[in-house]
Amino acid sequence: MELFPKIGWTLLSLFVAINYGFLINGLIRKVMARIQGRFGPPLWQPYIDMGKLLVQRNSIMHGYMHWLGPIFRSVGGMGVYVLVPVVIGEPRLAGFSDMGDLLLMMYFMFFGSLGMALGAGDAGHPHSPIGVSRGLSQMTAFEMPFILAVVALAAHVGSFDINAIIATQQHGVLSWNLFANPFASAAAFLALLGMNMYAPFNIVGAPTEIPVGPATEYQNSYLSLMMIGRSALAIGKMVMFMDLFLGGAHSIGAAVVKILAIYFWSVFVGAVFPRFRTEQSVRFFLRWPTAFGVAGVLLTQWVR
Amino acid sequence: MKKFDPDRPWDLTTLPTTMAPQGSRPHAPVEDQCFLGAEADIKQPPKLQEAVATIKNWFRASSLNVLAFGTGCGAIELRPLSTSRFDMSRFGIPGAPTPRQSNVFIISGYLSVKTLTRVIRCYEQMPDPKWVVALGSCTINGGMYWDSYNTIKVLDLYLPVDVYVSGCMPRPEALIAGFQYLMDDVKKGKANGWHHYLENLEWYRENQKQVITDWDLPNYNW
Amino acid sequence: MFDINHGNLDDSPDVGQEIVRRIHDRFGDFPARFQKADLVRLDVPQKDIIPVLSWLRTETPFVQLTHLTAVDWLEDGQFELMYLVTAPDLMVSLHLCVRLDRAKAEAESVFNLWLQAETYEQEINEMFGIHFPGSPRQGVPFILEGWRDMPPMRRDFDTVAYCDRTHPVRPGREHQDSRVYVGRKFGEKGYLK
């Protein structure tokens, strides 16, 4: 595909993905509300929030680094998304997946978080650095099993190319890495809990401890930018997990369902648990998930 | 427009026509300035301006983040309101943990002088436009603490109030009705206590300093 | 932790009577009032209160300071400190009341005996202006902030006058006392006075 149509299609796809992220966000609020025994806000509430954030005044400025935080964050999120192929064999929805590999994706994931951390740290409010330190410790912890899982898959395929990993899973459901390499999957899906920052791993922005953590001084347009970035990142991550473990998707419908299913895994856990303290969550990730990750790598070697 | 009457500071229909009071930051103009519209600079037809204002106000009214600050007794009814039984989030009213991200300040009853200092601080940290909902008798005329040495009696001498919800304490249902009232006002563009506060900052500051003896707040509002 | 003599106080049929008898034997004949099964009030002179309290704290089961508060007897020119000391196992409390001179409002601290007395004494210091030398938080604001007036719990502090001075109320109220209104309306007047 030519570059410019590709850019156009990717931007369109990104736009749709962000909207889908918003809807999923609304849906999750609904579902969370249901288990709590209430109706919850309307499905389109994230859009209204977004609109509201855009029409409110900003009243504070903590310097340009602070302002750049959400931009890093959204660039990171979008970077992840544009590097994943959403539908197999559909070049218009494949983004730039042929131009980058898993390592670049993970770089973007780190990049967003680190940029955010840098920006938030500039806010001056003690909640921000505390939240940042919590977030970074937890991130380092869950990256461990996640990287092990990715390494296991990459070792299996012999490449960090995501299209190659997808290609190995096209021999029926059982060939999905979810079943082909359950240990790596377990490691990755447990790490996903940490990535999505639902309970019990939502220590970063815990409202009852350090209200909204790193984002404590962000408001309005900054927040709206962060919402966009988070939405793109969430969909990007889900698509990545879909590609890595659920064999990708052959149609848009399948992608929608699989993304939702993967996302709901963390909601399913998050609704019923309180949160861990930082050191507990670090300890958690470095224990069973890491063990699973190591087992996944070993399994790959053994299968080979 | 009626003349601003210092004896009736709570009468928000008497907005003075002067510009922002002395001491306020130059970039806090009276015009509505936000990410989506530094429209004061752009010459737009009035019809369009009106339509844009309507849309903006609709967005503002439909997503009211309530600052989590239980200033008084009334805070106990905010819990049922925000949890399953009354579920205020279905009306688009979630809680917000920090003043930077909230739009509505619920003054849930009496304010001791010590709390008033914090309330003013939090109020000024909130981004404009922002609204104050005052609960119960205490905010109107002192309530049952009318002769207490440590509580203020008339809230609107110190902060602009957009909606009063009567009752001691108001039930969650009354609070929901209060929010609906506030939403209506916001949609119509009537609830502009924040604007009033900016314009009469000196007057408010003077009142605030009368009761707060240890004054360490800045004299401008940003 | 402490040498608590649970001794024969446990065995006595009426703990209140027994402990008062012992205090009388040891410290002097303070007036005692047996108010109910679990409460005895003792009026102790100021010089004896600390010895009585430390004796109770260290050598009897009356180990708990349930509260400490003050009363302002403005007419008598005195403050009264009320210590409620409880024997949690025996379920009996002693209300030890001490009168202080109001002009020289100072009392000895019991912080050394009970840790939490620091808060009680801090509050009494703030609210009544009674000074407890040696208590750790004397003079530190506890509840009030930026208070410039006399300690508010003193009887001669007029809270209404303070409110009138400091906290404006909403104008427009006007009250007619029915007694006065009716008298005036119907021409009530006196013929002797």
Next chain:
Amino acid sequence: MSVFDYTTQPGFDLISETPNAGTTVDPKEVQLWFGPQHPGITGNMSVQLWLEGDTIKRGITHVGYLHRGFEKLMERRKFIQSFPIVCRMCVAEPDTTEYLLASSLEELSGLDQAVPEKGQWLRTLVMEMSRLQVTLMVMGGQVGTMGMGTAPNWTYTLRDFLLDSFEELTGGRVYHMYITYGGVRRDLTPGFAQRLEATLDRIEERLPYLDDLILNSAVFQQRTQGVSVVPAEWADELGITGPVLRAMGVARDTRRDYPYLKYPELDFKVCTATGSDIYARTQVRRAEIAESIHIIRQILQMMPQEGPYCAKLPNMLTWTIPAGSTYVRAESSRGEMGFVMVTDGSDTIRRVHLRGPSYTNAVTILERMLPGMNIADLSATMVSLQTCPPEIER
């Protein structure tokens, strides 16, 4: 320099261009204001913390944000006029203070003998219902401070069903103003017992799920076991009562030790747990919910259906009470609450002082538990100690 710097306000705000006067900042320390504007604080109070990372080095509680001068106000009101005030002393649990005021003045005036049987039963019912509703609230709030929304949503709703019963019986949801001198203000409504039973059934139906969510939850256990242990030797020294004490394994309960109202006639056990940590306190509260339901069922069965509910009162506008002083106590959901009441023969109270469990819990105990605590546990600890700011400062 005083460590009590009360000029700074929620968190640092460096933009305010006025550095917090009087504070010296250790470069390694972060100073953090936990409250009063804070979602994790139990009411309007604040804890000033000095942190190193997530660990608290030391801290000081600041109260007074809710001070209304109740004790002063009651000194200048007639006895009956004090009655609407006292329920505001502890917002969540108004009935205990109402009972304490009523019983202390009844004792001093000699009215206590006149309180009719049914009035006593109704008082007991209301007191126990109020204990139940607060315990439910705290039970959910405990896990709510740890970031789970599901359980608090349920328990607040269950509490709200109880508030419906309160509303039916007393005419008010939160401030009941029901227990007054000589008895209570109104009789039972027809069919009240059945509706209350239904509510109790509804609560009981949900309790196993709550157990699964809270006590049986692996994460909750990890978060709470061994956390914020109150040393046993503090029990007597600091006058700890209530669930905090019973979580140390000490079976003390004002209802049993200093019997009042109809509690001697009721069959209930004093719930204890061991460990003295947050988990143990939650266990005690969970057991007390079941026990309270059991007690309320008994009351509904044993209560006489007929009879007066309030003694014949003298003219309340001119009521005078002979001079005297007393101390009365009752078991609230937090522990022993007491009123020191001094009268001087006039028609007003001379001095009244509320002795609440939060007073030591939130100031003395909390401040001593802070060093070394993780900031994540602070909120949970405050809830488990059930600190209630309005009761501290009145």
Next chain:
Amino acid sequence: MSLKNVIAPFSAWARAVQKPFTVPTAETFRPGADRYRGWHINDTEQCIGCGTCSDICQNSAIDMKPVDEPNKGDSGLRPLVDYGRCCWCALCVDVCPSGSLGLSSNYIWIDRDPDVFRYIPGVDRKEWDSDEKGWRKDDGFNLVDPDRVPMPMMMPVEDRVKTWAEVVLGYTEAEARAEAARCVECGLCVAACPAHMHIPDYIAAIRDGHYDVAVNHIYDNNPLPEMCGKVCTRRCEDVCSIGVNGDPLAIRWLKRFATEQFSDLSAVLSHEQPQIGTGKSVAVIGGGPGGLTTAFYLAVRGFKVTVFEALPQVGGATFFGIPKYRFPLGSLEKQIKLMTDWGVEIKTNHKVEPDEFKQLQQDYDAIYIGTGLLKPSSLRAEGEDLPGVMPAIEMLIDHHLGKTVEVGQHVVVVGGGNVAIDAARISRRLGAEVTIAYRRRLEDMPADYEEIEDAEAEGVHLMTQNIPLRVEQLPGGRLDFIWGPAEMISEGGGRPRPKLIEGIENHLAVDKVIVAIGQKPDLRWLPADVAEQISNSWGGITCDENGMTAAPGVFAGGDLVNSTADAISAIADGLKAVDGIINYLGLGTKP
């Protein structure tokens, strides 16, 4: 971390498929409970404006506001509630003596203007005014004491008729203070009392044990309080706010209690009135309560006052009209002694003649006429001239002057006023069987209800709806009292009127028929021209608002003027005349 504890919390997901707890949006504004404490309502018809709600409100949330159209007998005030103060404790409802105040079950009131949260319930119409639900007064919980402290009686009923001793014992100190403590100090009684006595003030003083203060308050506008304390018609108690739903405060007994505490009143009383009347003199004709009031308060101001009384004893109707078992002579004498001590000159057995009146007009600066009603009304039935038929007023005067009154074995007293009851009870004590014949129903009787009860208790037989037809002489000196039954018919407004049922004649054999159906004025002692000038159609005297008649310098008051025929009205007239005389003589500071 056991696996079981990891899995257990997931059971909560069962909740997700159940119905939410949330109140549906459509039902969000649920109605309050049946006794919810919502906004105030007030039945302005029932409200008496006593202000008790305002007194008990610890938030000072209730103001009493004058309203345009007050009802008769109330203060003209209505409560205004400030919802900037209210705490909805509903003590105002529970204390409301009339039960008019209530709380509705509405609870939503939202506004952006804080000034609107003030209103007068019932007057400012609100949508919840007709709410049936909400907090209402309950009989089982009373904040004021509705039960009067019972007045102890001297002796059992059966012994009473044998003696002339006083029937009522009077309160003890404890009882009086307990009774006084029931007062809510609304002041409605002040309006109802013709003399506007300072009732709440002296009751409060009695409550606090300051009886000297109480007596000073009482004497401030009543020189015969001990008499009033025993026999007053006490219109104050009729309007007493506690009396709406309970026993009214025993104001009369309390006044009696206070005045009986002191044998020497001069030592207790103090007066601060300036001596403006030195050199002026006033003649008071008729030593009844009105005349004595004028005389006393003018004497206090330094006037030279002379009282002319035709009977051997001053006191007028309070002397001869009230039996001694209700009002012992000693009480009266104590009060008269105070008057003479303070400068009133009293001339008894001195009947003023027409010529003398002219002389008095010249000798004195002003004259007060208070001769009362002495001419009995006629029975307007055949046989009223028979020797056994006698007017009650004559019988009472004779009795009090110590003359022997023959009543025989059986007496019928015609009438239903206090005079009739007094005549009946005196006859009963003289040993007769007594029947009272009254034209209307029992509840229409103008006499004091306590008097009626006491009379019945003493064995007086009451016959109501009984219209005398004629009296006939029977052989043996007895009389046949013939009467017909009446039915009550109401026409238009007004109270029901008795109408004779024709054709029925009942007979009653009696020894005496005592006629007590009222008296008329008798002005024959006045010079004809003066009488002509000042009298009116029914033979009484018409006065202006200062108490002055058409003749300059001649004032009048009491039964002659106001026809209400009770002592307290006469005292009120006397007080009016005091002001009138002072102003007439140009000594007052006119407002």
